[in-house]
Structures are given as structure tokens and as C-alpha cells.
Amino acid sequence: MTQEAYVSQGPLTTEAGAPVADNQNSETAGVGGPVLVQDQLLLEKLAHFNRERIPERVVHARGAGAYGTFTVTADVTKYTRAKFLSEIGKETEVFLRFSTVAGNLGAADAVRDPRGWAMKFYTEEGNYDLVGNNTPVFFIRDAIKFPDFIHTQKRDPYTGSQEADNVFDFWGLSPESTHQVTWLFGDRGIPASYRHMDGFGSHTFQWNNEDGEVFWVKYHFKTDQGIKNLTAEEAEILAGKDPDSHQRDLREAIERGEFPTWTAYVQIMPAADAATYRFNPFDLTKVWPHADYPLIEYGKLELNRNPENIFAEVEQSIFSPAHFVPGIGPSPDKMLQGRLFGYGDAHRYRVGINADQLPVNRPKATEARSHGRDGFLYDGRHGGAKNYEPNSFGGPFQTNRPLWQPFTDFTGATGNHPTPVHAEDNDFVQAGNLYRLMTEDEKERLVKNLANAISGVTRDDIAERAINNFRQADADFGKRLEVAVQALRG
Template sequence: MPLISTKREAVANQLREYAGKTKTPQIITEDSGNPIPEKDASLTVGVHGPILLQDITQVEELAHFDRERIPERVVHAKGGGAFGYFEVTHDITSYTCAKIFSTIGKRTPLVARFSQVINESGSSDTVRDPRGFAIKFRTEDGNWDLVGNNTPVFFVRDSVMFPSFIHSQKRNPVTNIRNWDAYWDFLSLRPESMHQVMVVYSDRGIPDGYRYMHGYGSNTFSMIDSDGKVSWVKFHYRSDQGIRNIFADQARILAGVDADYSVRDLYNAIARGDYPSWTLSIQVMTPEEASRQPYDPFDVSKTWPHADFPLIPVGKITLNKNPSNYFAEIEQLAFNPSHFIPGIDASPDRMLQGRLFSYGDTHRYRLGVNHQQLPVNAPLVPIMNFNRSGRDIIDSQGGAPNYHPNSFHGPEASLRAKKLTPSFRLVGDTTRTDTSTLEDNYTQPRVLYQRVLPEGEKARLVDNVAYDLRNAAGFIQERMINGFKQVDLTLGALIADAVHKYNHPKSDPRAEI
């Protein structure tokens, strides 16, 4: 009988694979490497007496066990990831001098993580929710983290709104249950959310695993060429496997049958050599073009029309290695949109501006101030700066001076990076402007509904919205339906009718009481 069963899926064979490689058991040790004489019995006074404090074997194991969990991510808690590489297939050096794109055929190692946005780590993979799509490229200029979603837009355009948005989607602090009034109340009061709401409630709101969804940087970024010229860009990952989605009724069944549906699918595909890949492309807009657009090109609730700014192919991302330890390599994996490399930088995108601070601050709380020294987060190049000490310090930088300026050959600023730091003119008085009703919030959702979605998906969009909206208070339902009418009168009327049918089903005997 073979040790590794060919009839079992890869995730079920992990322990058998280990046994096949190790052949015989090893000696148990403490974390210090000291051999343990007896594993399955405490050190006690007599057979039935109390345990001694000097049973360090047990004390160490219990102490470690008590600390085996770190704070869960506030968002993107449930997910899976893998390792792979990025290969350049097209020349974009006219837009950026980033070394990762320097020559066709060049490969850069990377690690990717896919996730849900709202739900906790134990939730089902088939809930309706945007999916996170994050890539850490390990370049010779340090790590470049491109952190986005499987949707090209987002619910809010100003980062100051992000905590309130997440609070409205999470569990109620009193009941600890998700509150549909809060969920729809916020969305109905922020009309810029309409575009993302329609994407999430379309078929793409529940992708058929992580391999069958596109990814987007979502925000607007900048690229800088060798002469310091700036272009605005958006990043797109197009799934080479194609797009596959799960309909709502099937998703509800899967939620009870296999909560880890997407994580399992990704692991098994890579284990059998069916390596998933995505084609990386960019959209490019010059500053002059940006100034002429009828919409704000830095508004993350909007897309750039492909007819005006076509996709420019760049390269291919391939995932070909599963993690060897999920906690060490995926749970401790930390992405930060502020991790740029020379030739790529930020933009005036309000949502991005807040993310530049928030992600790093989250990791300092969740993983510690030295989280970037963990192997999965550490860059391939040496870390050289003036940060020392703190929790879980690994690299003290060889005794280099921890202050600047100094006379002892400490690190100095990069002239190349300085040259490639983008400069753009900012003019205006300091102000706090809520742009919720100042921008056009409905044209792009209208195009999505009227020109992009096929008829069958339109019908499912109506039903998907109504199924959740029925749970909200009547005045919130009315406000949200009025928002859909701003997109398309027929759409609003269809949703209103579907909500009414859900609230007053003819076949429900309670309706006759």
C-alpha cells in the first residue's frame, strides 16, 4: 500500500508527505535544543501528586501555546497565499525606470495573498465580499507591495471614511451580530459607493476560487522614467485561467459544506503543478490628460475607460510554490502600499494617501515594530537605516551607527532615489471638502448596468441586492432603492419589486396571519 495516496487531494496528504521524507522520528527537544526525556507525562510529586514548577518542558509548551495566535487582521483576515515569480514580457521603460521592468525576460520572486475583506478568519470562502489581491515583489531595490482587490473600484474615495465603512460592515458592538441596518444605512448615505455595490452584487461578488478572478491595484499610482517624467498609472492583473463565479444559491450551500473552498482550490492546484498565472497590464495617463478628464482620475470609486486608456501588457505573474508553514509565511505576511521602489510612487489619490500610513501602523500593532525583519517580509537586499531594538529584533545591522549624520561610514541617502522622487505642483487653500455629492456618482454604474452586464447577470444583480436589502429597515430600503433609480429607473423598480416579494412571500404561511 503506497504511503502517498493518489486518490486523495494534495491538502489531505501533507502529513504523509512529511513521513515519506523523514523516514524515522527525530528526538524531541526544547526550543533551546535540549532533548526532552518524556513528552506525555508531567513531572509530579508521586503518581497522583501535583505538578512541579520545575517541569520546564510543560511550562515552555504551555507558554508557547498561550501565544500561538497574534491579533487577527482587522480586515482581510481570511485568506490564502503562495509564492512565485513575475516575468517581464513587454517593454515599458518609456514609462518607468524601475529595475523590475528593466529587461524582457527578467524574473522577480514574489509572494501573493488573496483574502476576503470583511469577515473573520474562520468565515466561509464563498460569502459575497470583495477579495483582496496583494503582491509583494522582492526586487533588487527592496520590496514593492502592490495591494489591491479583485475589483477596480472601492466603496469610498476618502480614507477618512474607511473606519466608518468597515464598522458598518462588521459585527455590531452590542449584539456581536452583523447589522443590516448599519450595512445599508452607510451605503445609502454615501452615493460614491454605488459603483462598488453593483460590482459586488454582480456575479463577480463571489468568485469561484482565487484562481478565477482578476486583480487590480485599484488606486492610482505614479511611474517615473529615467528623466524624472511622471505618468499616472493603474495596475491590472488579468486571470489567465479566465473568470469563473459562483451563483448565490450554490455559494450558500458551499459555505456549509466547505468553508475553505478557495484556499483548498489554490493549494491543490499548485500542488498538482497546475500553476495559476495572471497577466499584468497598466493603464497610463499623462498629467496633461488628467487635467482634461470630466472625472477625478484619482477617485478610487471610478475606473479609467479602456477605450480612452487601453491596457498595456507588462508581464506575467505565476504562482508555483505553496507555503511550507501557513502561519510563518502567510499569516505573518505583511503588505504595505507605501513600499515603493525607485520608478514607482504615490499619487494624490485620497484613499491611497491614508493607506500609506494605515497599513504599516496596523502591522506594527499586529506583528511588532520589527515585522519587516521576519523572513517572509524581509527584502532580498540588506536593511540599512537607523532603527534599532524593539520587540523581536533580528538584525542589528552589524553594529553600524544608529544616528545620522555620523563620521563612521553609516548609510547615506540614495541619489538615484532622490532623482526619481516625483514632483508635482499642488495649488489650493487648505480645506476639508466632502466630495460625496460633488462628483458624478452614477454615470459609471449606469454604463456598467446598461452596457456591460448581460441580461442574465442583470437579473441576478437585482435578486442578490434584494436578498440582502430586505433585512434593512424600510426607510433605509427606500433610500437605497432611490439610489439605484439614479443609476437606472428600471433597475430601481426591479429591486423595489424584488424586496417587496421577499418581504411578503405568497407561499409563506406567516403572510396569512
């Protein structure tokens, strides 16, 4: 919005709409006297200023967002009945928020950290949120470990800083993290910009068609700008010179009309394959090799409009993996199951119980019709309509058709069970496969990045345990890392 748009809007007012006579000088008891409590404009401004911030996200606090469109490019109706995917050429408005994971709201963009990929589709059947990362896997497979994991990435309760001891102590004791750590410390660990990285749903999700057939799917968004990354040395300089580098790059590219695009793909597994697939298909620390389930193109994503107000549209935007639409649903992925609760609960605390009705979050292609009432900042949108169901006053009614198909074939006693292990499952095989796919130069940079990080560990046992995970992934990987760490630690 240009400055000219603000000309001749009428007199400045208080929050209640009364005209302001003097916005330069507070009211005092005579010239040079103390300020009076009756100066309600002063008190209103100071009180509002003290409350201009809401609690930042515990994770993914640092982010940037943009609006755009998702266009269907291939027929996937035999796999899903979701209406926004119902025909080639169909467009749906989207809002996409990128973020780093561990940093706080004031952290730098160019750091070694996964990037969040939170995408809201404003569909005619309600909002569908796809909340993933720029990596196809994650550090852990069970949500019960998530608070502990994030505590290791955040500030130590004694030092107030992120500590290598905490980071590698947890990773060393959680061997399932080896695959994701190999990703993170490789060349793609520091994207050059949000435009030059891929996005993933990461989890396994359910698609179901009109006939009730179930398919397990994984989402991929491949950048059309090409993959570009920063070395550790380049990132260190950029983070110091321009902490806002990624946010600035995205905003300015859209302002120039260079709208970033991604080609959307999906991997599709028939439900019957899941039980005998060589890897547990619901384990977030694993990928499905493309040789087993190839990428199928189905859409194009374009970002083409910047938010007008960062606080209103980026900071107050909310995303939840539990926001599904008919034809799409969850899987038994234990990490996803925890996120179905965790994200919504975080936003109800952070933004408020009516956060879904803020402009950036409310449905745009349909209307929300619920019996949720009142609470902080309720706007009275329901008027005098009845607030219960069923009712005989014309209120909204249930459809009797679930959004997704039920899970089946689960037996046994309740209990704290580990994730089921399939034929080729272990915590190291895919990390080793990833390492062996790298070129010699890529391996050298990976080892250097990891060695620099592990060399900051103060205890020998923590360092050795961390190295041993990579040794089990690949003997050469572990040996190189051991030598590099010893050289740095003396």
C-alpha cells in the same frame, strides 16, 4: 515536506535546547499527586500555546498565499525606471496573498465579499508591494470614512452579528458606494476560486522614467484560467460543505503542477491629462474607460510554490502600499494616502516592529540597510555598526534621488476638502454604465442578490434610501429593485 524528512533529527528539546526526557507525562508530587511548578517543560508548552496566535487582521483576516514569478513581456522603460521592469524577459520573485475583506480568520471562503490582492515583488531595489482587490473600484474615496465603513461590515456591538441595517444604512448615506455595490452584487461578487478572478491595483499610482517624466497608471491582472463565479445558491452550499474551498483549490492546483497565471496590463495616463480628464483620475470609486486609456500588456504572473508554513508565511506576511521602489510612487488619491499610513501601522501593532525582517517579508534580491534598531524580537543583525546617519564609519548613505516625482499645481487654503469633481463626475454615472453593460440574465441575478440583502433591513427609510441610489444610477435598475424588495418584504 514529507514525513520522511523528519526522521532522525535527534532528541526532542526544550525551547532553550535541553533534551526532553518525558513528553507524555507531567511531573507530579507522587503518583496521583498535584502537578509541580518545577515541571518547566509543561509550563513552557502551555505558556507558548497560549501565545501562538497574533491579533488577526482587522480586515482581510481570511486569506491564502503562494510564491511565484513576475516576468516582463513588453518594454515599459519609457514610462518607468523601476529596475524590475527594465527589460523584456526579466523575472522577479513574488509572493501573493489573496483574502476576503469582512470575514474573520475562521470565516468561509465562498462568500459575497471583495477579494484582497496583496502582491510583494522581491526586487533588487527593495520590496515593492502592490495592495489592491479583485475589483477596479472601492466603496469610498476618502480614508477618513474607512473605519466607519468597516464597522458596518463587522459584527454589531449589540447583536454580535453582521446587520443589514448597518450595511445598507451606511451605503445609502454614502452614494459614492453605488458603483462598487453594483459590482459586488453582480455575477463577479463571489469568485469560484482565487485562480478564476482578476486582480487590480485599484488605486491610481505614479510611474516616472529616467528623464523625470510622470505618468499616472492603473494595474490590471487578467486571469488566464478564465473568469468563473458562483451563484448565491452555489456559494451557500459550498461555504457550508467546505469553508476552506478557495485556499484548498489554490494549494492543490499548485501541488498538481497546474500553476495559475495572470497576464498583467497597465493603463497609462500622461500627467498633463489628469487636470482636464472627464472623471477625477484619483477617485477610487471610478474607473478609466478602456476607450480612453487602453490596456497595455507588460507582464506575466505565475504562482508556482506553496508556503511551507501558513502561520510564518501567510499570517505573518505584511504588505504596505507605502513600499515603493525607484520609478513608482503614490498619487493624490485620498484613499491611497490614508492607506500609506494605515497598513504599516497595522502590521507594527499586529506582528511587531521587526515584522519587515521575517523571512517572508524581508528583501530577497537586495539587503535592507537602515538604522532601525532593537524592539521586540530584534535579532542583532546590525552587530556593532553605528546607528545614525550621517556617519564617517562607512554606514549607508542617502541617494539624494526620490523614488517618485513631486506632485505639483496644488493651491488654496488647507482644510477638510472633498475630492475635486471633474466634468462627468457624479456618484452614479459609472454604476449606471456598468448596469447597462449587463445581459438580461446578469441584471436579473444582480437585482435578486441585492433584493435578498436589502429585504433584511428592518427600517423602511434605510431600505428606500438604498434603493434610491440604484434608481439614480439607472431608472430601470431602481424600479426592478424596488419591486423585488417589496415582494420579499411583503
